[in-house]
Amino acid sequence: MGAGLAAVILPLQAPPKKRKELVTVMGLSNYQCKLLSPVLTRYGMDKGGKAKLLRDMNRGEMFDCSLLGDRAFLIEPDHVSTVGYGKDRSGSLIYLHDTLEEIKKANNNTECLIPVHVDGDGHCLVHAVSRALVGRELFWHALRENLKLNFKQNLDRYKALFQDFIDVAEWEDIINECDPNFTPPDGMPLGLRNIHIFGLANVLHRPIILLDSLSGMKNSGDYSAIFLPGLLDEDSCKGKDGKFNKPISIAWSSSGRNHFIPLVGIKNTVLPTLPSELLPKAWGVPQELIGKYIQLEQDGSCVIGGDHSLKDNYLMRLGEAMNEVFMDEHGGIHPSLVAEYHHQKKYTGMIEVKPEEVIEEVQRIVSEHRLNRCIKCLALQTFSVPPEKLASGGTYYNMAKSQDGCLKPGKPYLVTEELVCTYNPERDVLLLDDRTQHLRQCVKCHYKTFLRKVHANGSVAYFNLDQTNTRKQGGKCGFKYYWEGKEYDNQPEEFPITLEWAERSVIDRVYWFQHETDVSLNSNVYNVATELVTKHFPGEFGSETLVQRVVNKILLITTNTNLDPIEGEQQETTEGQAMAILEILYTLGCYQRDTRI
Numbered sequence: 001m002g003a004g005l006a007a008v009i010l011p012l013q014a015p016p017k018k019r020k021e022l023v024t025v026m027g028l029s030n031y032q033c034k035l036l037s038p039v040l041t042r043y044g045m046d047k048g049g050k051a052k053l054l055r056d057m058n059r060g061e062m063f064d065c066s067l068l069g070d071r072a073f074l075i076e077p078d079h080v081s082t083v084g085y086g087k088d089r090s091g092s093l094i095y096l097h098d099t100l101e102e103i104k105k106a107n108n109n110t111e112c113l114i115p116v117h118v119d120g121d122g123h124c125l126v127h128a129v130s131r132a133l134v135g136r137e138l139f140w141h142a143l144r145e146n147l148k149l150n151f152k153q154n155l156d157r158y159k160a161l162f163q164d165f166i167d168v169a170e171w172e173d174i175i176n177e178c179d180p181n182f183t184p185p186d187g188m189p190l191g192l193r194n195i196h197i198f199g200l201a202n203v204l205h206r207p208i209i210l211l212d213s214l215s216g217m218k219n220s221g222d223y224s225a226i227f228l229p230g231l232l233d234e235d236s237c238k239g240k241d242g243k244f245n246k247p248i249s250i251a252w253s254s255s256g257r258n259h260f261i262p263l264v265g266i267k268n269t270v271l272p273t274l275p276s277e278l279l280p281k282a283w284g285v286p287q288e289l290i291g292k293y294i295q296l297e298q299d300g301s302c303v304i305g306g307d308h309s310l311k312d313n314y315l316m317r318l319g320e321a322m323n324e325v326f327m328d329e330h331g332g333i334h335p336s337l338v339a340e341y342h343h344q345k346k347y348t349g350m351i352e353v354k355p356e357e358v359i360e361e362v363q364r365i366v367s368e369h370r371l372n373r374c375i376k377c378l379a380l381q382t383f384s385v386p387p388e389k390l391a392s393g394g395t396y397y398n399m400a401k402s403q404d405g406c407l408k409p410g411k412p413y414l415v416t417e418e419l420v421c422t423y424n425p426e427r428d429v430l431l432l433d434d435r436t437q438h439l440r441q442c443v444k445c446h447y448k449t450f451l452r453k454v455h456a457n458g459s460v461a462y463f464n465l466d467q468t469n470t471r472k473q474g475g476k477c478g479f480k481y482y483w484e485g486k487e488y489d490n491q492p493e494e495f496p497i498t499l500e501w502a503e504r505s506v507i508d509r510v511y512w513f514q515h516e517t518d519v520s521l522n523s524n525v526y527n528v529a530t531e532l533v534t535k536h537f538p539g540e541f542g543s544e545t546l547v548q549r550v551v552n553k554i555l556l557i558t559t560n561t562n563l564d565p566i567e568g569e570q571q572e573t574t575e576g577q578a579m580a581i582l583e584i585l586y587t588l589g590c591y592q593r594d595t596r597i
Helices: 032-043 097-106 124-134 140-152 155-161 166-176 195-203 287-293 314-330 335-347 357-369 395-404 433-439 525-536 544-557 574-590
Strands: 007-009 043-045 051-053 113-114 208-211 225-227 249-253 260-266 371-374 380-384 421-426 429-432 451-453 467-471 478-485 486-488 493-501 504-512
Touching: 007 124, 032 043, 032 314, 032 335, 032 357, 043 314, 051 314, 097 113, 124 195, 124 260, 140 166, 140 195, 155 166, 155 504, 166 574, 195 208, 195 225, 260 380, 314 335, 335 357, 357 371, 371 421, 395 421, 395 429, 395 433, 421 433, 433 493, 493 544, 504 525, 525 544
Parallel strands: 208 249
Antiparallel strands: 007 380, 043 051, 113 260, 208 225, 249 260, 371 380, 371 451, 421 429, 467 478, 478 486, 493 504
């Protein structure tokens, strides 16, 4: 390893170590949703699937979360067991066991309401509410902003309602705690509390039911409650069908009561009903208001959530639209790359960092060509090169400069046995060259020459003949191959060919693709021949004849696999033979009729 150069392995796709925040379902991970959430606070999606500022769509400056008042997430049965997305694994299944059993009994012994995962990062309440609404943590930011605005706009009403319970001086802190970027003073726990749940019920125009263990629900404390949208009239809490927006449910995950999780229904099962004996008391408002905001059944039970869900394909298109905005605002960096990098940073034991800091760091290492992926094991890793050694006057800078007396843009400089740099005159610094990755050995799988630069959009700077991460149908290798900016099912056939013209003889190599699933990727004999002639005999009068000869040679070689290429290129085919071969190639999809020889 060269002096001053160190590789930090950031392993990917190791199931036992993979954090829940990076689990991807239908193209979105938890952390990616967190990154996109601030964008969704300001942007909507038009009918064409493009992101537009809400104000340009006449929807105000901020997303109105009351539009989700009648929505509810129903998890797919296949995803119930998905760690980090389906059933919560933080201990809630044990802590809430008796409560969930009572709900199951009330629903004909059918499991129809389950606790699902949310990350514990100080935003768990709004994460839980967002997942209960749409199944993703996409709206945590808008929920906080809506909550803050709701308190400000209705502060006098809040103060009047809770004058016997909340001191006037506390309201400033309550409002500040709603801010998405709120940082608590030292020693103060980060998180929202019951007054904020009450505020969210008013933001959403629907009740929120907080459940606990059976013993906790019998406790005199506020560990379980019904939070009603008590500041609103009943009609504003109804959907387009004229029925009350059904309550959503959240719960504590443990006896520590420091982490909220959502309770959601399961698609293709009965809608979950909460029995009357499990209905908690209303919080902060008279008990008789429960019947004014919740449609109670004759036995006093109520349906949780409902079946008015956002479609999966809509959420996927919404995510794609917000991805584009995120990339536009952050120098082309894709949020999935930031999410993956953040996951690896946490895996290496580093302290939690704010998303803005992670984004800035990813932007920097990508711009410095220091983020790489091993195409063999898919490990993501960075090169740690002291920036002062690459800057003007630095060790590597001076070593490169001494080779020519002055630095030339685009020229590769080998400054150590493993480090190749190129000069950037705009910044007057050296940047790591792609060839550096090719000289390195992956720290995880220890294969050499498999490291490739990662672009800002998350794509890999493949070399020709690299196996990509795109799956193909059939073949021994299940992945496609990269060649000149495209991906192919097969590696090209390679053979030499001689071009003779005007007493000059040139030998070059042809890389020939055929039998591709996408027939447009099959090599076009006339285009290949024309490129070769143009390359070696540009502007020569009458070179069309040479193109004809090269076409004939290529056809003879590629249609007779038993013929030695060198012998083959010493033979000529007649025009009739060439046309017959072309007809065969057209049938095989290797030739297009609009080509002329």
